[in-house]
Amino acid sequence: MSGERVIGGYVLRRVLGRGGMGEVHLATTPTGGLAAVKVIHPELARDPAFRRRFAREVAAARRVARFCTAPVLDAGIDGDVAYLVTEYVKGPDLAKAVREQGPLSGSDLEALAVGIATALGAIHGAGVVHRDLKPSNVLLSPLGPRVIDFGIAQLVEADSQASQAILGTPAFMAPEQVRGESLGPAADVYAWGGVIAFAGTGRLPFGGGSPAEVLYRIVNEGPRLDGLDAGMRGVVERAMARDPRLRPTARQLLESLTGGRQLSPATATQVVERTWTGPRGLTAEQPAAFGPRGSTEEQPADLGPRGSTxxxxxxxxxxxxTEEQPAGFGTRGGERVGAVEGRGLVAAVEDAPVQAAAGVSLAGGGRGGRGGVARRRWPWVAGAVAVLAAVVAGVVVVPRVWSPxxxxxxxxxxxxxxxxxxxxxxxxxxxxxxxxxxxxxxxxxxxxxxxxxxxxxxxxxxxxxxxxxxxxxxxxxxxxxxxxxxxxxxxxxxxxxxxxxxxxxxxxxxxxxxxxxxxxxxxxxxxxxxxxxxxxxxxxxxxxxxxxxxxxxxxxxxxxxxxxxxxxxxxxxxxxxxxxxxxxxxxxxxx
The missing domain is CATH 2.60.120.200 (Jelly Rolls)
Known part of the structure; x- marks a missing residue:
C-alpha cells in the first residue's frame, strides 16, 4: 500500500504498539493535532456481534470523565476496520519505566496510586469495568499517570476461556477473574493493588513462572508486598483481598491514600499534577492531554461552569x-440567566500559595480505610487538604501552576x-x-x-x-x-x-x-x-x-x-x- 493510510479522517503516522485486538497508531487529527488510533483486527470488525458490542462499549467509554485517563475522542467503522481514537499521551508506560529505571518511590509512587485510583473512579462512574488494568496500560505523562485501554475492555465476550486470556494479564488478574466468574469494579481495584506493588518494588506481586503457576498463586496465596512502606502496603493489602466484597471501592482507595479526606476527582487530579515529577527521562514537554486541568479561572472542574451558558x-x-436575550432587544442589564449560584467565589492568583478559608482548621491527623484504622498522611497530601477545605468553605485560592x-x-x-x-x-x-x-x-x-x-x-x-x-x-x-x-x-x-x-x-x-x-x-x-x-x-x-x-x-x-x-x-x-x-x-x- 502506497501513500498515507487514512481511517475516519485520521492520518496514521506510525505504529505505537500491537496487542491481541489490533494495532495502535500515532495519527494526525483533522485539526492537525495528534491522537492515538487503535485499529481493530478486520476479522473481529467484520463480525456483526462484535460491531454491536463495539458501538455499545464505545458509547460507555466516551462517558468516562477524563480524570487521569486517556479519554476516548472518536470511534467508528471504516469498511471492515473498526477504530477507536483516544488522547495521545507522550511518555513511557509504567512497565517500561520500571524495567529501565527501577521502582518508583516517595511522592511519585503516591501520586501514581492516587492517579490510578482517580482514573478507576471515573471509569467505574461511567458503568465501565476495565478488566485489564496492568503496568503497560498506565502511561506516565509529564503531568502524571494516565490509564488507557478502558474503551475496549469489554469488547470480547467474557464467557469463554479464550476471552479470559485476552481480557486479562495473568500477573494482575483478580481471583474471581481467574475462576471465570463475572467481574465488577472490585476486579479493577485488585489489579490496582498489583500495579502499585509492581511499581513500588519492581517485582510481580505473585512472582514469575508459567501462567498456570501464577494463576494458582493468585487463587490460593497472597501477594508479596515486602518493600512497600507501611502506609502504602496496608492500602494495597486491602485492595488485594481475595474476597471481592472485602475490597475498598476506588473512592475508598482515595480516602485511604489521603488520610480519610473525600477529594473530588478534579482536586485529586490537580494534586497528582502538582506532586508528580515523573521517572527520569520524562521531558517537560506536555502531552496532548485533551482535558482541563481546572477551568478558565483555574477552578477545579467539579465546581461547575463559570458563565459558560x-x-x-x-x-x-x-x-x-447577560446570557440570554429575546430577539430585537438591546441591553437587558446585568441579569445572568442560568448562572451557577451558591457555588463559592473563585479567585485565580498568580504564584500564590494555596490558602484555606478563615475558620477552617487543617490540623490533626486523618483516619481512613476500613474499620477506622489510623493511616499515615503523607506530606504531599497537605496541598490537597488545603484545597478541599477551601472548597468546602466556598472560597478557593488556587496557584497558577497547571494549565490546559x-x-x-x-x-x-x-x-x-x-x-x-x-x-x-x-x-x-x-x-x-x-x-x-x-x-x-x-x-x-x-x-x-x-x-x-x-x-x-x-x-x-x-x-x-x-x-x-x-x-x-x-x-x-x-x-x-x-x-x-x-x-x-x-x-x-x-x-x-x-x-x-x-x-x-x-x-x-x-x-x-x-x-x-x-x-x-x-x-x-x-x-x-x-x-x-x-x-x-x-x-x-x-x-x-x-x-x-x-x-x-x-x-x-x-x-x-x-x-x-x-x-x-x-x-x-x-x-x-x-x-x-x-x-x-x-x-x-x-x-
Missing amino acids: VEQPADFGSRGS SWPYAAGFGDSWATGASDGGDARVAGSDYLLTAKPGWRLWKSAPVPEPSGGVVVSAKARLEQGSGEYGVWCHGSASSGDRYDFGVSGSGQVTIVKRRTGQKGTPLYGPAALSGAAPARGGRIVAECAGPSDSAGVTLRMWVNEKLVAEVSDVNDPLGPGAAGVQVAPDAGEALRVRFESFAIDRTKD
Missing part, C-alpha cells in the same frame, strides 16, 4: 453579562453548561452535547477551558436533528461579554463568518455563501481557525466543512484576541432548532 438573539451581540495542555477535546460532561432556560435547552446525551434553541434565540456555549495564546483551531462534529437554521463553532470570544467570531453552516447549504460585539448587530465578514459540494450540510465536521491577531495583519479566519476549505477572510478592524471558544446554534424559522454535537476540540495553530 450564553444565550442571545440570533442577530445581536450579548449585552454585558493542547489539544483539548470534549468530554461534554466536564463542566459544559446544561439545563433549560427561556432561550432553549442544553443537555448531555450519552457522550454527545444536545443544544435546542427556540425561535428568535441564539444559544452559544463555552468550552470549560480557555483558548491558548496566539492562534487557535476549533473543531466540532455536529448533526442537525430538527428544524432549520445555523450551527457551528466560535472562537476568540468572551463568555461574559459576547464578543466572538461565529463560524456557521446552515441546513440550506450556506456558510458564514460573523464578528459579534457587545450590544451590536453581528458584522458579516464572509458569506452567506454556498457550500459548493462540501456536503452534507445537515451534518459533518466544522473546523475554524482564528490565526492571530498580529499587529500588522489583524486576525485571519478560515473555515473548513468536512475537510474542505470553504471560507477565508481577515479582520483588521479592531480584531478580537484569544479568549474562549465553543459551539453555537440559531434557528431561522418559526420552529426550534436541535443540533447534536458529537465531538469538540481546541488546538493551537501549527507553525
Whole structure:
C-alpha cells in the first residue's frame, strides 16, 4: 500500500504498539493535532456481534470523565476496520519505566496510586469495568499517570476461556477473574493493588513462572508486598483481598491514600499534577492531554461552569453579562440567566500559595480505610487538604501552576453548561452535547477551558436533528461579554463568518455563501481557525466543512484576541432548532 493510510479522517503516522485486538497508531487529527488510533483486527470488525458490542462499549467509554485517563475522542467503522481514537499521551508506560529505571518511590509512587485510583473512579462512574488494568496500560505523562485501554475492555465476550486470556494479564488478574466468574469494579481495584506493588518494588506481586503457576498463586496465596512502606502496603493489602466484597471501592482507595479526606476527582487530579515529577527521562514537554486541568479561572472542574451558558438573539451581540436575550432587544442589564449560584467565589492568583478559608482548621491527623484504622498522611497530601477545605468553605485560592495542555477535546460532561432556560435547552446525551434553541434565540456555549495564546483551531462534529437554521463553532470570544467570531453552516447549504460585539448587530465578514459540494450540510465536521491577531495583519479566519476549505477572510478592524471558544446554534424559522454535537476540540495553530 502506497501513500498515507487514512481511517475516519485520521492520518496514521506510525505504529505505537500491537496487542491481541489490533494495532495502535500515532495519527494526525483533522485539526492537525495528534491522537492515538487503535485499529481493530478486520476479522473481529467484520463480525456483526462484535460491531454491536463495539458501538455499545464505545458509547460507555466516551462517558468516562477524563480524570487521569486517556479519554476516548472518536470511534467508528471504516469498511471492515473498526477504530477507536483516544488522547495521545507522550511518555513511557509504567512497565517500561520500571524495567529501565527501577521502582518508583516517595511522592511519585503516591501520586501514581492516587492517579490510578482517580482514573478507576471515573471509569467505574461511567458503568465501565476495565478488566485489564496492568503496568503497560498506565502511561506516565509529564503531568502524571494516565490509564488507557478502558474503551475496549469489554469488547470480547467474557464467557469463554479464550476471552479470559485476552481480557486479562495473568500477573494482575483478580481471583474471581481467574475462576471465570463475572467481574465488577472490585476486579479493577485488585489489579490496582498489583500495579502499585509492581511499581513500588519492581517485582510481580505473585512472582514469575508459567501462567498456570501464577494463576494458582493468585487463587490460593497472597501477594508479596515486602518493600512497600507501611502506609502504602496496608492500602494495597486491602485492595488485594481475595474476597471481592472485602475490597475498598476506588473512592475508598482515595480516602485511604489521603488520610480519610473525600477529594473530588478534579482536586485529586490537580494534586497528582502538582506532586508528580515523573521517572527520569520524562521531558517537560506536555502531552496532548485533551482535558482541563481546572477551568478558565483555574477552578477545579467539579465546581461547575463559570458563565459558560450564553444565550442571545440570533442577530445581536450579548449585552454585558447577560446570557440570554429575546430577539430585537438591546441591553437587558446585568441579569445572568442560568448562572451557577451558591457555588463559592473563585479567585485565580498568580504564584500564590494555596490558602484555606478563615475558620477552617487543617490540623490533626486523618483516619481512613476500613474499620477506622489510623493511616499515615503523607506530606504531599497537605496541598490537597488545603484545597478541599477551601472548597468546602466556598472560597478557593488556587496557584497558577497547571494549565490546559493542547489539544483539548470534549468530554461534554466536564463542566459544559446544561439545563433549560427561556432561550432553549442544553443537555448531555450519552457522550454527545444536545443544544435546542427556540425561535428568535441564539444559544452559544463555552468550552470549560480557555483558548491558548496566539492562534487557535476549533473543531466540532455536529448533526442537525430538527428544524432549520445555523450551527457551528466560535472562537476568540468572551463568555461574559459576547464578543466572538461565529463560524456557521446552515441546513440550506450556506456558510458564514460573523464578528459579534457587545450590544451590536453581528458584522458579516464572509458569506452567506454556498457550500459548493462540501456536503452534507445537515451534518459533518466544522473546523475554524482564528490565526492571530498580529499587529500588522489583524486576525485571519478560515473555515473548513468536512475537510474542505470553504471560507477565508481577515479582520483588521479592531480584531478580537484569544479568549474562549465553543459551539453555537440559531434557528431561522418559526420552529426550534436541535443540533447534536458529537465531538469538540481546541488546538493551537501549527507553525
